[in-house]
Amino acid sequence: MGKLVAYRLAFAVPQLIIISIVVFSLTYLVPGSPAAAMLGTAATPESIAQVEAQLGLDRPPVERFVEWFGALLTGDLGTSFRSGTPVADMLVERVPATLSIVFGGMLVALLIGVGAGVFTGTRPGTPADRIVTGGTVLGLAIPEFWLGLILTTVFAVQLGWIPIIAWTPLTEDPLGWAVGIILPSIALGLTGGAIIARQTRAAMVTSMASPFTDTLTAAGVPRRVQVMRYGVKNSLVPVLASAGVTFAILIGVSFVVEKVFALPGLGTLMLSSVISQDFAVVQGVVMVTAVLVIAVNLLLDIGYGLINPQARPQ
Amino acid sequence: MKKSYLARSFATATVLALAVGACSGDTEEPETTETTESTETGEASGDGPVAGSVLRVNWGGFPENWAPGAEMEAGNMRVPYENLTQVVDGEVQPFLATEWEQTDDSLTLTLAEGVTFHDGTPFDAEAVKTNIETIQNTPGPYSGPFQVVESIDVVDDLTVTLNFSGPAPSMLTTLSTRAAPMASPAAIEAGTIESAPVGTGPWAYDEASSIAGTRMVFGPFEDYWGEKPGFETVQIVAIPEDNAATAALAGGEIDLTDTEANQFTTIDGSDGLERLGYPAIRNNPMFFDRGPGGAFEDVEVRQAACYAMDTAVVAELQPDYVQRTQHFAEGEQGYNPEITGYEHDFDTAQELYDAAGNPTVDVEALATVFTEDQTQIYAEQIGEVGMDITVQSAPPPQYFSEWNGGRYGFGLGGNDELTPYDWYTSWFAADAPGNPAGVESDELKAAADAAIAAGTSEEADALWAEVTKVISDEALTCSHMAGEEFLAWNAETVTGVEAPPEAWETNLVNYRDLRPAS
Numbered sequence: 001m002g003k004l005v006a007y008r009l010a011f012a013v014p015q016l017i018i019i020s021i022v023v024f025s026l027t028y029l030v031p032g033s034p035a036a037a038m039l040g041t042a043a044t045p046e047s048i049a050q051v052e053a054q055l056g057l058d059r060p061p062v063e064r065f066v067e068w069f070g071a072l073l074t075g076d077l078g079t080s081f082r083s084g085t086p087v088a089d090m091l092v093e094r095v096p097a098t099l100s101i102v103f104g105g106m107l108v109a110l111l112i113g114v115g116a117g118v119f120t121g122t123r124p125g126t127p128a129d130r131i132v133t134g135g136t137v138l139g140l141a142i143p144e145f146w147l148g149l150i151l152t153t154v155f156a157v158q159l160g161w162i163p164i165i166a167w168t169p170l171t172e173d174p175l176g177w178a179v180g181i182i183l184p185s186i187a188l189g190l191t192g193g194a195i196i197a198r199q200t201r202a203a204m205v206t207s208m209a210s211p212f213t214d215t216l217t218a219a220g221v222p223r224r225v226q227v228m229r230y231g232v233k234n235s236l237v238p239v240l241a242s243a244g245v246t247f248a249i250l251i252g253v254s255f256v257v258e259k260v261f262a263l264p265g266l267g268t269l270m271l272s273s274v275i276s277q278d279f280a281v282v283q284g285v286v287m288v289t290a291v292l293v294i295a296v297n298l299l300l301d302i303g304y305g306l307i308n309p310q311a312r313p314q
Numbered sequence: 315m316k317k318s319y320l321a322r323s324f325a326t327a328t329v330l331a332l333a334v335g336a337c338s339g340d341t342e343e344p345e346t347t348e349t350t351e352s353t354e355t356g357e358a359s360g361d362g363p364v365a366g367s368v369l370r371v372n373w374g375g376f377p378e379n380w381a382p383g384a385e386m387e388a389g390n391m392r393v394p395y396e397n398l399t400q401v402v403d404g405e406v407q408p409f410l411a412t413e414w415e416q417t418d419d420s421l422t423l424t425l426a427e428g429v430t431f432h433d434g435t436p437f438d439a440e441a442v443k444t445n446i447e448t449i450q451n452t453p454g455p456y457s458g459p460f461q462v463v464e465s466i467d468v469v470d471d472l473t474v475t476l477n478f479s480g481p482a483p484s485m486l487t488t489l490s491t492r493a494a495p496m497a498s499p500a501a502i503e504a505g506t507i508e509s510a511p512v513g514t515g516p517w518a519y520d521e522a523s524s525i526a527g528t529r530m531v532f533g534p535f536e537d538y539w540g541e542k543p544g545f546e547t548v549q550i551v552a553i554p555e556d557n558a559a560t561a562a563l564a565g566g567e568i569d570l571t572d573t574e575a576n577q578f579t580t581i582d583g584s585d586g587l588e589r590l591g592y593p594a595i596r597n598n599p600m601f602f603d604r605g606p607g608g609a610f611e612d613v614e615v616r617q618a619a620c621y622a623m624d625t626a627v628v629a630e631l632q633p634d635y636v637q638r639t640q641h642f643a644e645g646e647q648g649y650n651p652e653i654t655g656y657e658h659d660f661d662t663a664q665e666l667y668d669a670a671g672n673p674t675v676d677v678e679a680l681a682t683v684f685t686e687d688q689t690q691i692y693a694e695q696i697g698e699v700g701m702d703i704t705v706q707s708a709p710p711p712q713y714f715s716e717w718n719g720g721r722y723g724f725g726l727g728g729n730d731e732l733t734p735y736d737w738y739t740s741w742f743a744a745d746a747p748g749n750p751a752g753v754e755s756d757e758l759k760a761a762a763d764a765a766i767a768a769g770t771s772e773e774a775d776a777l778w779a780e781v782t783k784v785i786s787d788e789a790l791t792c793s794h795m796a797g798e799e800f801l802a803w804n805a806e807t808v809t810g811v812e813a814p815p816e817a818w819e820t821n822l823v824n825y826r827d828l829r830p831a832s
Contacts (some may be wrong), residue, residue, distance in 0.1 A: 031708065032715030038454050044747045051453045068827040083379035083510055093526055164562040165551050167528045262553040264527020277711040314786050
């Protein structure tokens with residue numbers, strides 16, 4: 001097991017280095033100058049040059065990358081060009097909201113996905129299977145943004161059950177926090193649930209059609225036990241594999257969903273930073289997002305290895 | 315908050331940054347002196363505060379930094395902060411500065427007595443010095459107008475002098491804008507000002523009652539120096555999505571929000587909700603390639619293009635834009651009733667173009683998501699006369715960096731300068747940043763020199779009106795339009811909502827006139 005963890009960790013390090021190089025390089029491909037964007041449309045060449053010098057943008061890219069990467073290793077993500085605030089401080093404020101709804105969305109996705117997948121996978125071809133599978137297509141087709149608005153209209157405006165401005169940090173009010181992430185988590189989790197449901201259904205159909213089920217039946221093992229103890233366990237292998245991808249998708253989608261629910265997350269910060277060419281913040285958001293995705297995939301890989309010995313490094 | 319967000323970007327990228335150029339002119343220094351005395355202190359607010367009243371407003375986001383010199387939406391900034399001056403009906407009026415004396419070389423301000431910041435720090439000349447120096451040293455659009463301030467002398471506790479390195483006839487106006495909020499020097503020095511605003515306004519930031527990123531609460535400032543407004547407390551929330559903001563308004567979670575035209579149906583169909591629009595953004599096309607041999611060198615070609623453009627089409631397609639004949643509104647310095655603009659007339663356009671000899675006009679224009687439709691319409695209309703304008707599309711960052719840099723012969727953008735001096739030195743003077751061709755007619759230069767020489771005297775108004783007339787006659791720009799900012803509110807919870815007194819500011823309301831409805 002230790003070998004598996006070490007192997008995955010060793011693999012994550014070059015991933016992060018490559019991502020950091022790509023993220024840093026991409027900022028050079030964006031047309032325009034951050035200084036010009038800061039100063040406005042009528043900035044003079046002199047004032048642009050002055051601000052670029054202040055921001056260190058006039059130095060060679062390699063020199064800047066080395067400095068940025070060195071600082072990155074110490075947790076220093078630089079300072080926002082626009083606000084002068086340390087990027088790390090900005091991210092510390094923003095990450096909790098994004099993580100809350102992403103993990104909430106994952107929970108919703110797993111509950112819906114595994115539940116629907118097991119339900120349909122154990123009765124393939126039946127009307128119930130067709131209805132639920134059709135529902136998963138609907139889940140894939142509905143834009144999260146639109147779903148968020150519908151949920152807001154129904155539960156916040158019509159029913160008044162949950163306020164629109166509902167975000168409360170977990171540390172301040174755990175119950176308020178939970179209430180605040182319910183709707184965004186549902187909006188986020190539905191699509192992920194549809195993906196997982198289809199994966200789980202396919203795995204369940206295969207699993208329940210395998211010869212071992214005949215053996216279990218012959219041994220007198222009840223159908224319910226066959227499904228829950230053997231079928232579901234076997235089906236979790238591909239589900240775990242797809243959960244990592246789903247997590248990455250949910251992070252991306254959360255950037256849109258948080259806007260509907262007025263959540264102070266990474267998405268709004270990312271959008272404003274891209275518009276204003278605040279590259280220090282953009283780089284920080286991308287790096288944090290990459291670390292989150294890699295970390296979750298690392299955990300899932302380890303879990304995958306635990307469930308499936310064949311996936312462990314030889 | 316789509317338009318608001320774009321407007322923010324648009325206005326931010328244009329308004330005060332242009333004064334970088336405005337403050338770098340080298341025109342002859344005038345010898346004028348004007349003294350203004352205060353007739354009022356603070357702002358009237360009606361019948362005083364209503365105990366326990368809370369106004370909940372949404373501007374779609376919070377400032378990333380509350381320090382002077384950082385970019386802040388007016389609706390956020392004007393809750394805790396106040397300025398040295400204010401502009402009322404186009405006239406600069408006292409605010410935290412009660413009187414002033416401006417010469418060509420300096421501006422001496424006398425400050426209001428008995429004013430303190432929310433943290434108890436006295437508002438005095440040292441505070442003004444600290445604030446202006448902070449703004450000067452903050453990279454961004456607001457530092458430009460203050461680069462003309464060479465030094466600041468603290469004469470005594472309530473007297474401060476700004477010494478200029480060049481003409482600064484717009485300084486009093488600049489001091490009234492978002493560029494120059496007065497913040498506590500103690501908070502600035504402590505570095506806490508970035509996240510916790512400390513001003514002199516009637517509402518003080520209450521960090522304990524706020525939720526980071528969700529709700530900022532500004533409670534009553536007991537030691538406020540002026541008349542207290544109707545609402546004791548202001549809560550600012552950040553709902554960036556228009557539909558969600560409308561839903562929050564309809565659901566009673568907020569009392570007032572900025573909104574967009576696409577929300578009107580919902581707002582009009584909801585009991586108790588009302589809305590208004592006020593002009594907040596100005597834009598107009600520019601003929602950048604007007605230098606020697608340039609496509610728009612000939613004034614008749616520019617006039618032909620101006621007559622070809624039909625702002626009515628834009629107004630029809632974009633109901634939040636209204637047609638105007640000139641940059642400045644009636645009552646503002648620079649307004650000239652003799653300017654009638656170039657009302658769309660294709661035949662006149664064709665005649666002028668023919669008279670100019672039908673020169674080849676084949677230029678490019680850079681547009682971005684929020685100028686693309688309008689630019690494309692103008693390009694097509696000008697194209698009907700025989701000129702060829704190709705519209706290139708770019709993301710906002712690239713657009714802001716390049717649209718007026720000289721690479722493109724034609725362009726459409728914000729012209730949000732508040733004074734004719736700023737407008738002229740930003741776009742039309744030979745050394746203006748927005749005049750990449752670097753050309754200026756003798757007539758325009760003479761008119762501008764005369765206006766600048768008049769300083770802040772009474773004659774300046776007529777002379778600046780002459781400058782704007784020359785700009786119009788030479789068709790250096792035309793087809794003026796004003797974008798409207800829309801506010802929606804719950805009339806069952808708040809009354810007195812009108813356009814803000816501060817001209818040309820997006821995302822703002824007349825806070826101090828508002829009162830609870832019940």
